[in-house]
Amino acid sequence: DAKTTQPNSMESNEEEPVHLPCNHSTISGTDYIHWYRQLPSQGPEYVIHGLTSNVNNRMASLAIAEDRKSSTLILHRATLRDAAVYYCILRDILTGGGNKLTFGTGTQLKVEL
């Protein structure tokens, strides 16, 4: 399985944008890039996913490098509720319906007033 590399932790101030990087230099052409986050004492929740083009939803934006070897999750205005561990995960499109999620160590995001 292609692996991802993320910083262990990042800090942000409330109301400011946050850019969470993820490197996936061995990504294959059929790998989707997925992001999940885990709030304290909760199960992970889906944030966003993409294949090649940048994606936006109500929670975040996903910027994917042209060579697809890296991506960035963008929270446009961080709030205290966004403090969580953010996981960048690759999923093979060919087996996406039944493929497991392989969680790395993720990035612990701390948001301060």
Add this chain to the structure above:
Amino acid sequence: SAVISQKPSRDICQRGTSLTIQCQVDSQVTMMFWYRQQPGQSLTLIATANQGSEATYESGFVIDKFPISRPNLTFSTLTVSNMSPEDSSIYLCSVEASSYNEQFFGPGTRLTVL
């Protein structure tokens, strides 16, 4: 989306005993999974619960230790057998419907083994 509940939410058990964790989904789903999250660690997949057939276990996990049932498309159980303190973890159920491209997770079961 899918709403998932787990029972119990937490438990404290004695060494050598077994605990069965239930996972209930509010809609029929194709795929159900069981994960373990050890203290301070990330999630690790234990197995895929297959409806009507034996679960598919990941490397390092065996059926005798973690028997799984999936009698229908909305329910599954995970049993942690012959527990030791090393089994103290959060156990999470997740689901994925064939029409979605995301997994939904339950709130987890926090298990402490003394």
